[in-house]
Amino acid sequence: MRIVVTGGAGFIGSNFIRYMRSAHPEHKILCLDKLTYAGNLDNLEGILGSPNFIFSKTDIADENAVNEALKSFMPDVIVNFAAESHVDRSIADAKDFVRTNVEGVRVLLEAARMTGARFHQISTDEVYGDLPVTSTEKFTETSALRPSSPYSATKAAADLLALAYHRTYGLFVTVSRSSNNYGMNQYPEKLIPLAVKNILCGKPVPVYGDGGNVRDWIAVEDHSEAVDIILERGKSGEVYNVGGGNERTNREIVDGIIKILGRGDREFVRDRAGHDRRYALDSGKMYAEFGWKPKVPFKEGFIRTVQGYAKKG
Numbered sequence: 517m518r519i520v521v522t523g524g525a526g527f528i529g530s531n532f533i534r535y536m537r538s539a540h541p542e543h544k545i546l547c548l549d550k551l552t553y554a555g556n557l558d559n560l561e562g563i564l565g566s567p568n569f570i571f572s573k574t575d576i577a578d579e580n581a582v583n584e585a586l587k588s589f590m591p592d593v594i595v596n597f598a599a600e601s602h603v604d605r606s607i608a609d610a611k612d613f614v615r616t617n618v619e620g621v622r623v624l625l626e627a628a629r630m631t632g633a634r635f636h637q638i639s640t641d642e643v644y645g646d647l648p649v650t651s652t653e654k655f656t657e658t659s660a661l662r663p664s665s666p667y668s669a670t671k672a673a674a675d676l677l678a679l680a681y682h683r684t685y686g687l688f689v690t691v692s693r694s695s696n697n698y699g700m701n702q703y704p705e706k707l708i709p710l711a712v713k714n715i716l717c718g719k720p721v722p723v724y725g726d727g728g729n730v731r732d733w734i735a736v737e738d739h740s741e742a743v744d745i746i747l748e749r750g751k752s753g754e755v756y757n758v759g760g761g762n763e764r765t766n767r768e769i770v771d772g773i774i775k776i777l778g779r780g781d782r783e784f785v786r787d788r789a790g791h792d793r794r795y796a797l798d799s800g801k802m803y804a805e806f807g808w809k810p811k812v813p814f815k816e817g818f819i820r821t822v823q824g825y826a827k828k829g
């Protein structure tokens with residue numbers, strides 16, 4: 517298979533590439549990444565320059581550049597991880613989010629039409645909006661889209677655009693919506709690497725509001741495996757929820773990090789505007805159709821991740 521992976525120098529994209537190199541060394545991968553503040557070629561250490569792997573510094577919202585990069589590669593599949601991904605930045609200014617997360621997806625969908633490739637969109641549980649902390653309800657693939665932040669609104673727009681390309685042009689499109697990923701290579705503005713960094717520097721860890729917001733955590737390798745399965749067996753026009761089944765409050769995550777490192781303090785700060793209270797995904801469709809289930813026990817993966825960031829310093 518010839519696969520274009522966009523955003524492969526970021527957190528999940530780089531872990532996905534590493535996963536695919538090990539699971540399917542015969543696949544050829546072309547990585548397109550603009551290398552924004554969140555992209556880092558160190559995340560591809562040992563892969564850059566290796567056979568069956570090409571890196572191209574390309575902006576997915578630049579149509580000419582994307583077409584030029586794809587012309588000679590002629591992919592079977594385009595998997596889109598590239599995005600502006602930080603909610604707080606989208607609240608400060610949504611411009612780059614609309615450009616990359618919506619216009620960039622349009623450009624990639626057109627490129628898929630042009631090359632005959634199928635298209636997989638990496639989406640998020642945040643497109644569904646939030647649930648009350650007191651409920652046990654979970655979002656299914658047919659739940660309404662009610663995004664709360666400019667970030668999640670652009671991701672919902674991208675999902676709908678991709679699905680419209682399936683219906684209108686018959687393009688082979690799949691969408692996966694995962695919960696919060698944890699693992700190595702995450703930019704230290706996100707909760708786990710930020711908390712470790714602050715604690716190592718002797719600074720308190722900022723926790724929004726009362727810290728009672730609930731997120732469902734999935735190991736990045738479990739997410740990568742789910743995407744691999746969808747690429748092989750997913751049906752066109754379908755959406756797949758990919759949750760970890762590990763709901764934790766932000767306070768529990770920060771307290772867990774403090775416990776693992778044996779030091780550190782938290783500091784409650786003014787809540788994020790429009791802060792979603794609880795995300796929870798029903799991943800029953802992935803279980804029933806493909807027999808996929810997350811494998812990494814949360815405690816084990818979480819300790820490994822915190823210790824990994826602490827070791828990196």
Ligand SMILES: NC(=O)c1ccc[n+]([C@@H]2O[C@H](COP(=O)([O-])OP(=O)(O)OC[C@H]3O[C@@H](n4cnc5c(N)ncnc54)[C@H](O)[C@@H]3O)[C@@H](O)[C@H]2O)c1
Binds near residue numbers: 523556
């Ligand atoms: N991190 C999570 O927990 C999580 C959860 C669910 C879904 N997602 C989705 O997964 C995908 C990857 O998230 P992440 O956490 O790895 O993000 P990230 O911010 O770590 O990485 C994003 C990557 O995309 C690249 N990029 C940004 N704009 C680009 C552009 N215009 N052209 C080409 N490349 C560009 C960046 O350079 C970076 O390498 C995103 O689509 C995000 O919405 C993330």
